[in-house]
Amino acid sequence: MFSLLMKERFYINEVVLGTAFGVVLGPHVAGILDPRSWGEKEEIITLEVTRVVLAAGLFAIGVELPRSYMAKHVRGLLIMVVPTMAIGWFIVAGLICELFPHLTFLSCLATAACLTPTDPIICAAIVGGSFAKKHVPSELRHILSAESAANDGLAFPFLTISLYLILDPTPHQAFSHWILIGWFYQVVMGVTIGAVLGFVFSHIMSFSHRHGFIDRESYVAQYLALAIFTTGIVSTIGSDDLLAVFAAGSAISWNGEFNKHTEDEVFSSVVDLIFNCACFVYIGAWLPFTSFNAPSLGITPWRLSALFLGILVLRRVPAILALYPWIPEIKTWREALFSGHFGTMGIGAVFISSLALHKLPKPHDVPVGEAEILASSLQPIVSFVVLGSIIIHGLSIPFLTLRGGVDLQIPSSASFLIEANPDRSPTSTVTPQLAREMPV
CATH class of the missing domain: 1.20.1530 (Na+/H+ antiporter like fold)
Incomplete structure (x- = not known):
């Protein structure tokens, strides 16, 4: 309130x-x-x-x-x-x-x-x-x-x-498990699965939207559904579900189309707020x-x-x-x-x-x-x-x-550079070296 x-x-x-x-x-x-x-x-x-x-x-x-x-x-x-x-x-x-x-x-x-x-x-x-x-x-x-x-x-x-x-009997076995399981099975496989799921879902939803097979409400609902789906699959096989779900989110919005269709919706923000409040x-x-x-x-x-x-x-x-x-x-x-x-x-x-x-x-x-x-x-x-x-x-x-x-x-002292070329962003007009030398 x-x-x-x-x-x-x-x-x-x-x-x-x-x-x-x-x-x-x-x-x-x-x-x-x-x-x-x-x-x-x-x-x-x-x-x-x-x-x-x-x-x-x-x-x-x-x-x-x-x-x-x-x-x-x-x-x-x-x-x-x-x-x-x-x-x-x-x-x-x-x-x-x-x-x-x-x-x-x-x-x-x-x-x-x-x-x-x-x-x-x-x-x-x-x-x-x-x-x-x-x-x-x-x-x-x-x-x-x-x-x-x-x-x-x-x-x-x-x-x-x-x-x-700590748990393995020898350091050699510990490092073998770390490389094979900790990196390849968990990190590499998790990122790969998440990225693949994100790209596949992105193309499926684009196809459905172009042909009128999905409405706006259902499109936004995929926001939560894909996150839970990716987490469920990756955690079930024991891989890194956190990297997987981040990779899926990055992949599904890679071409910007998902953001375009959901930018005016507050559903995702409401879900995040409820989850965050409840968890804390x-x-x-x-x-x-x-x-x-x-x-x-x-x-x-x-x-x-x-x-x-x-x-x-x-x-x-x-x-x-x-x-x-x-x-x-x-x-x-x-x-x-x-x-x-x-x-x-x-x-x-x-x-x-x-x-x-x-x-x-x-x-x-x-x-x-x-x-x-x-x-x-x-x-x-x-x-x-x-x-x-x-x-x-x-x-x-x-x-x-x-x-x-x-x-x-970026301080107002750089505004003349931006005004001289309004089509470019401040970060593209002001070089990193110049930005570092400017007083903040």
Whole structure:
């Protein structure tokens, strides 16, 4: 009832509000919703709820990117995703290793893998809001959205190598499984299946539309149907469903026809909003506040707080500041700092940690062995960082508006260049070198 007021006046999105409402409904306040009281079913429900919401969000990002975006921006996207994730993975693992000495380095790598991906749902709520549309260049918003979608699926190899080294009897067998299963079977096959399904559905719907076999309402309904269909097929065979659904969304809108037929429809936005709100209410009730203080596992509030602060400063910002000269979409150090700060962690981290628990043995009351200690420590650490990210990143925009805001758009001093050639966009008129030299 007050959503427009909260979004347009105070710039507080549904992520923060949904999580807060979930905490209120949860076992520590009202006691109305308590997912952790559902026993063994809770892990499966959490895994599948986050899977479906991520699938819808990733498909939406793929569909809403500009025509043939992945082909035109593959260089910047690869540089922004792969090195940044790898650097952040090792940095976070090092922080965890220093703060939680009961965990081995392999367990720290597995925990860090859950915190490596940027959450696409929180990112979409931030870069798709009215503040970002006014102050952040569209090129930067698109690359942040594409990166948040791509690196969610690419978190699988980071997690699987850690788990294989922990669970497999020999390193040789672990690396063999990682290459054959983690990369070829999960990543490569997932992307291939998703892209093929997207292209096939795109041609079928174009054919049906040209011959009048499908109405507008049914055309828009394919938005959700294809996302669920792709997720179901790929997850059933055990491949990377997150990359698959993003590939399907990118493929179905490759020629821009799908966007043209659905651009005036609000159905997809309504579905995304319902899914996102429901999921963050669930996460708010699911958060294990009592596990944030478990001295027997070496988990204490001050260690968790120190970890989150270290992640906030070191996980992405140094890497992107170092790499941005090779990322054409990021033109100034301020844009690089903005991109590094908004490395949100949310539903994606919860999903990856739930997937890891699904592969790890169920721990005893007193964990025995490396795998059981990891299974007991994983979600308290991940969920605390997720809660901190929701608060800090979700409230960063309201804080910026109180401080007078930040404007990353091309400054007015470049307007004479645009006016001299109005048929060209600002990014095509102003060279990257000139844009970097201009004061922001």
